Amino acid sequence: MGVALLLFLLSQVSPTFNLRAVDTPNDAGGSITLTWQIPGGLEHIDRLEIYRSESPEGPFEKIRTYLSPVTRFQDMGLENGKNYYYKVVITSGGETVESEIAGPVIARPQWFHKGRVTILFGVLIYTLILLYFIFSAKKGKELYLRPIAGLKALDEAIGRATEMGKPILYVPGLSTISDVATIASINILSHVTRKIAEYETKIIVPNRNPVVYTVTREVVKEAFTSAGRPDLFDPDSVFYVTDSQFGYAAAVSGIMIREKTATNLFLGMFWAESLILAETGASTGAIQIAGTDAVTQLPFFITACDYTLIGEELYAASAYLSKEPVLRATLKGQDAMKLLLGLILILGSIFGLFGITWFQKLF
Amino acid sequence: MKIIRVLSTLDRRIIFLLVGLGILIPLLKPLGIPENITPPVRDVYQFIDTLPPGSAILMSVDYDASVLPEVHPMFLSILRHAMLRNVKVIGIALNPAGVGLGVQAFDRISKEFGKKYGEDYVYLGFKPNFVATMLGLGEEIRKVFPTDYYGTPLDSLPMMKEIHSYRDIALVISFSGAGYPGSWVAYAYSRYGQKVAAGVTAVMAADYYPFLQTGQFIGMLGGMKGAAEYEDLVNKLLQEKGYKKPMPFAIKGMDSITVVHLLIIIFIILGNLGYFLQKKEVK
Amino acid sequence: MLQRKIPLFIVFVMGFLMTVQFYIPHPVSQTLYKYVLDWMNGVASMAIVLAVGSLIMHHWRRLKKPEFAPYSAVALVSLFFMAILGFFFGIGEGSLFQKMFENVQIPLQATMFSLLAFYMASAAYRAFRARNLEATLLLLSAFILMIGIIPLGYYIHPKISDFALWILNVPNLAAKRGIMIGVGLGMMATSLKIILGIERNWLGG
Numbered sequence: 001m002g003v004a005l006l007l008f009l010l011s012q013v014s015p016t017f018n019l020r021a022v023d024t025p026n027d028a029g030g031s032i033t034l035t036w037q038i039p040g041g042l043e044h045i046d047r048l049e050i051y052r053s054e055s056p057e058g059p060f061e062k063i064r065t066y067l068s069p070v071t072r073f074q075d076m077g078l079e080n081g082k083n084y085y086y087k088v089v090i091t092s093g094g095e096t097v098e099s100e101i102a103g104p105v106i107a108r109p110q111w112f113h114k115g116r117v118t119i120l121f122g123v124l125i126y127t128l129i130l131l132y133f134i135f136s137a138k139k140g141k142e143l144y145l146r147p148i149a150g151l152k153a154l155d156e157a158i159g160r161a162t163e164m165g166k167p168i169l170y171v172p173g174l175s176t177i178s179d180v181a182t183i184a185s186i187n188i189l190s191h192v193t194r195k196i197a198e199y200e201t202k203i204i205v206p207n208r209n210p211v212v213y214t215v216t217r218e219v220v221k222e223a224f225t226s227a228g229r230p231d232l233f234d235p236d237s238v239f240y241v242t243d244s245q246f247g248y249a250a251a252v253s254g255i256m257i258r259e260k261t262a263t264n265l266f267l268g269m270f271w272a273e274s275l276i277l278a279e280t281g282a283s284t285g286a287i288q289i290a291g292t293d294a295v296t297q298l299p300f301f302i303t304a305c306d307y308t309l310i311g312e313e314l315y316a317a318s319a320y321l322s323k324e325p326v327l328r329a330t331l332k333g334q335d336a337m338k339l340l341l342g343l344i345l346i347l348g349s350i351f352g353l354f355g356i357t358w359f360q361k362l363f
Numbered sequence: 364m365k366i367i368r369v370l371s372t373l374d375r376r377i378i379f380l381l382v383g384l385g386i387l388i389p390l391l392k393p394l395g396i397p398e399n400i401t402p403p404v405r406d407v408y409q410f411i412d413t414l415p416p417g418s419a420i421l422m423s424v425d426y427d428a429s430v431l432p433e434v435h436p437m438f439l440s441i442l443r444h445a446m447l448r449n450v451k452v453i454g455i456a457l458n459p460a461g462v463g464l465g466v467q468a469f470d471r472i473s474k475e476f477g478k479k480y481g482e483d484y485v486y487l488g489f490k491p492n493f494v495a496t497m498l499g500l501g502e503e504i505r506k507v508f509p510t511d512y513y514g515t516p517l518d519s520l521p522m523m524k525e526i527h528s529y530r531d532i533a534l535v536i537s538f539s540g541a542g543y544p545g546s547w548v549a550y551a552y553s554r555y556g557q558k559v560a561a562g563v564t565a566v567m568a569a570d571y572y573p574f575l576q577t578g579q580f581i582g583m584l585g586g587m588k589g590a591a592e593y594e595d596l597v598n599k600l601l602q603e604k605g606y607k608k609p610m611p612f613a614i615k616g617m618d619s620i621t622v623v624h625l626l627i628i629i630f631i632i633l634g635n636l637g638y639f640l641q642k643k644e645v646k
Numbered sequence: 647m648l649q650r651k652i653p654l655f656i657v658f659v660m661g662f663l664m665t666v667q668f669y670i671p672h673p674v675s676q677t678l679y680k681y682v683l684d685w686m687n688g689v690a691s692m693a694i695v696l697a698v699g700s701l702i703m704h705h706w707r708r709l710k711k712p713e714f715a716p717y718s719a720v721a722l723v724s725l726f727f728m729a730i731l732g733f734f735f736g737i738g739e740g741s742l743f744q745k746m747f748e749n750v751q752i753p754l755q756a757t758m759f760s761l762l763a764f765y766m767a768s769a770a771y772r773a774f775r776a777r778n779l780e781a782t783l784l785l786l787s788a789f790i791l792m793i794g795i796i797p798l799g800y801y802i803h804p805k806i807s808d809f810a811l812w813i814l815n816v817p818n819l820a821a822k823r824g825i826m827i828g829v830g831l832g833m834m835a836t837s838l839k840i841i842l843g844i845e846r847n848w849l850g851g
Contacts, residue, residue: 028673067525076502109672116669123665126831130838178686180833183840183848190847210697211690215848217700222850239704240697244751246758254717272566272762279765282772283375293829295822296569303773311825315832318847319839326844334831341827375768382767399800399807428752429759463739572815588795621796623763628792630771631785638775 016040017099021086026116029080029109034073036088036099045069047091056085056101078107118363125340130333137329145328150289150307151320157263157287158195166262167202168192171252171277173268173292174245177211180315181293185268186215187318188291190223192265197227204255205238208248213240249273253280266290266305267314270297278304291317364640371637378630385626389618396621398595398614403575406582407560408596410534411441416449418533419526421500423543424468425493427460430540430564436590436613437562438468438538440597443609446476446483447600451522453532454486455508457493457543466512475609481520488512493543497550501529501557529557534581538562544571548579562589591617654843661841701725787813 017036024031034050050073051060064073078084085103089096137143161168170192172185189205196203205220207213217238224233241251253276256264264281266274267290274290274297281288282304290301291309301308309317312334319327351359400408411420422442426434445452454469456462469486478484487508490496499507504527505517517523525531535557537544544561551557558581563571565586574580584593590613598608664682667675702725705718731743738744776782793799794810839845 026671028671028676064527066527066530070530074502111670111672113669113671120669123834126834127838130835134844180836184832184836187836187845187847190850193850207697210693213697213700214693219848219850226850236704236707238700240700242701244755246755250754250758258714258717272759275765275769276758276761279769282769293825293832295825295829296566298825300769303769312828312832315829315836318836318845322847327839330835330839330844334828334835337831338828341831373771378768378771379764382764386763396797397801399797399804401807401811428748429755569814573819576815576819617797621798623767624792624796625798627767627770628789630767631774631789634771634774635776635785638777 017088019086019088019099019102021084021102021105023106023108024074026110026113030078030107031074031076032078032084032086032105032107034075034086034088034102036071038069038071038090039097042090042092042097045090045092049089049091050075051087051089053085054083056103060085060087080107080109082106126333126337129336129340130330133329133333133336134326137325140325143325143328143332145320145331148309148313148316148320150291150309150313151317153287153289153307154192154321155195157265157289158192158199158201160287161262162199162201164262166260167204168196168263169252169256169259169261169265169281169286170203170205171264171266171268172205172207172212172216173266173270174208174248174273175212175269176209177215179269181269182209182212184315184318185291186212186219188265188267188314188321189216190219191318191321193220193223194227197224197229197232200229200232202234203237204259204261206241206248206252206255207239208241208243208245210240210243213238245271245273246276249276252277256280256284256286260284261286264288266292266301267309267317268292270294270301272297275300275304281305367633367636367640370633371635371640373630373633381626382623385622386619389622390615393611393615394618394622395614396618398592398617400592400596401589403580403583403585404589404592404596407441407536407584408444408582408593410558410560410581411444411450412448414448414450414533417451419451419453419522419531420445420534420536421453421455421532423535423537423547424454424456424461424465425458425537425539425541425543426464427458427540428464431464432616433564433587433590433613434538434540434562435464435468436587436594436616437584438464439472439609440590440593440613441536441562441584442468442472443475444593444597444600446472446478447597447604447606449483450533451526452484453504453523453526454484455496456489457496457537458539458541459489459491462489462512475606481515482522485517485520485522486512487517493546494550497547498554501551501555503527529555532557534558534560536560536562540564540567544580545574548574552579560584587613587616587620650846650849653849654846658841658843661837665841787817 016039019034019036021032021034024033038045046067048066048070049062050064052063052075053060063075075084075086083104083106085101086105087101088099158168170189172189173179173182175182177183193203203220205216207216220238221230221233224230241248255261257280261281261284264277264286266277266288270277270292271294274292274294278288278290278301288305289307289309290305291314292298292301293311293314295311298308298310316331316334319331322328348360351357414420422438424438442452454465456465465486465488469484472478473480473484487504488511490507496507504523508517510516511520529535529551535547535551537547537559539561540563544559544563547559547561552559559579560582561571561574561580562584563586565588568583568585568589571580571583571585575583584590594611594613598611601608660682663678667679702722705722708714708718709722728743728746731741731746735742770788774785774788776785790806791810791813793802794807799806799810836845840848
């Protein structure tokens with residue numbers, strides 16, 4: 001009877017750690033992740049220690065001590081392809097409870113990040129949609145594009161500067177070349193420069209980033225050449241100013257006031273300096289067209305500029321300005337993908353309202 | 364009618380002058396407009412207020428002098444609060460230009476409450492490559508910061524004996540005028556489940572509201588307003604405990620901001636009055 | 647022709663490699679990524695030399711034009727003064743370089759930053775007109791936000807600041823996310839067009 005009771009009691013306090021050791025998923029190897037439960041009955045924990053060994057018999061080496069009831073640990077800096085064994089030891093009120101030994105487990109590097117399957121699918125679907133529209137454009141299918149006021153006004157803005165005999169200021173944003181907004185801006189710069197070559201107007205391109213400077217300079221030079229007017233390229237028109245955000249804002253404000261630019265184009269990535277630039281331009285009476293994907297700066301540009309390209313319109317601009325059907329076709333692809341995403345969002349919301357979760361779990 | 368027409372076509376220089384005065388006068392002669400406390404600030408305050416004495420928080424100096432007026436008062440107020448509640452504080456700096464600001468703040472506030480270095484607070488200084496630092500702190504602080512700012516090994520500091528990683532830190536607060544708080548969420552919260560709060564400039568606050576909504580920040584101090592609210596809460600606590608109230612830096616700044624907001628509202632009303640008047644005349 | 651084809655080829659190969667790299671956690675891919683980052687640093691360092699050269703030449707030429715000469719002289723003198731200070735007298739704590747930075751550069755930057763407050767006032771005064779329904783809605787929400795964000799709003803009615811936060815968190819955030827989705831798709835389309843060589847304007851047309 002006594003023995004049975006003791007066994008019963010032991011089974012009640014018998015620690016079930018459920019210690020699991022697995023190769024950390026989606027990593028470059030060298031890491032094993034441990035998870036366990038704090039056994040029932042252990043209310044207060046003085047110390048929790050994690051041990052590791054290369055053999056189930058030991059010797060076990062203490063690798064980490066915690067003073068709180070932790071249930072997860074990631075062991076790093078391990079050798080790939082080697083067997084490892086783990087155990088967890090908890091000290092609670094003078095009593096020591098040891099977990100079962102977990103292992104053998106091997107750390108391995110992975111060739112595919114499983115957490116990124118959804119992204120991969122999204123990218124593939126989007127790429128296919130874009131390619132479909134590109135190929136159908138190559139077959140000569142006509143596509144209708146909604147006119148964008150800011151881009152329609154571009155010709156007029158360049159023309160006005162020409163009439164007034166004043167230069168055009170082109171600010172390619174304040175970000176680096178890794179920013180897609182900067183690249184989109186550089187694409188527009190190429191169109192603008194070719195237009196300017198027709199009108200023989202002066203362009204000023206001040207740069208904040210050294211790499212962007214080298215690119216804009218080449219683009220302006222090449223665009224003049226491809227428009228058949230290499231003689232119009234003035235090496236002094238594209239220059240580097242400073243890396244300092246507000247130093248740049250000060251310099252460009254100075255250029256607007258001293259050179260009395262008739263048209264200011266702010267296209268690319270902007271931060272807090274956006275309003276300083278746009279307000280100075282507004283005070284000199286220049287026509288201003290801005291475009292950025294920096295959502296927080298959009299309100300400033302909208303209030304102080306004549307036209308503003310909002311978010312994706314900046315990316316669409318190059319395709320709009322070029323008459324190439326293949327480039328314009330990608331815009332249709334974007335719309336199709338947006339429609340698809342919109343449907344997914346609506347479906348997700350409806351399912352969510354009815355408490356159905358499998359759909360959300362797909363993503 | 365003529366007055367309205369004049370007022371609705373003010374020269375911008377007059378507007379600038381009025382805004383300048385609106386900022387300057389309250390700074391020289393504070394109006395003492397009482398603060399209302401918004402939920403994101405109250406959440407940070409209550410989290411620290413209810414920590415058991417002896418818990419540790421990490422305060423990261425992720426700002427530099429350019430955003431000092433907004434962010435430094437937040438750092439000082441939260442540090443005061445933590446020390447008042449006997450919460451241990453670890454200071455680090457991820458912005459190299461902010462290291463000195465951290466030293467200054469710890470020196471000043473620890474003196475106010477007679478706190479001891481190494482027992483009640485430590486300052487680990489600057490580490491380059493903030494992503495590696497945020498990740499490293501989840502594994503072992505000593506690997507990232509073998510010594511503190513003054514070159515003392517962490518194991519020689521009594522307070523650090525039981526503090527090894529995020530597991531031993533109740534809250535990380537990132538003070539910044541840039542993107543650091545977002546990185547803290549990406550690396551400390553997402554990878555290690557570390558609780559994160561932020562003290563950011565008003566300009567950046569708009570970007571961080573989504574983090575509050577998703578619970579990735581437990582709370583946030585946004586701009587001068589957030590700083591003033593926290594200052595107000597801590598000042599009340601100081602008074603309760605019989606301490607002298609410190610200089611209400613952010614509260615004073617908030618007076619200026621209130622006046623300028625009202626000025627802008629008046630400008631907008633005037634502009635619209637003029638606009639309607641003009642429309643009527645055209646008709 | 648080759649001048650065009652080589653850059654397009656490099657862009658295609660690198661664009662494809664870096665896209666694939668994103669899905670591979672293996673050390674091989676990590677090493678490639680680090681290698682590319684090193685290259686980027688190298689390219690950026692060379693670009694700084696070109697950029698500073700352009701800055702000096704630009705202002706040097708302007709010295710000959712009387713209307714620009716004073717500004718360019720200030721720019722050139724400051725550039726060389728700080729460079730000489732840094733090279734010959736160090737940039738450590740307590741150095742003259744550091745003091746110039748703290749007492750000249752920082753206040754100048756803070757001044758430019760603070761101009762924002764003034765410009766916001768004048769822009770709001772000029773542009774916030776109730777021209778049509780949308781503009782009126784914008785005006786009203788701006789009003790509520792401005793009052794709600796300052797303590798005064800709370801004392802007029804406690805719900806005002808809640809409502810202001812609601813505007814920020816619900817309609818504002820929804821619009822923001824909508825724009826962000828469009829931006830994301832635009833970024834991807836632009837990248838894909840460049841990688842596939844359909845978009846060539848970045849080469850100058």
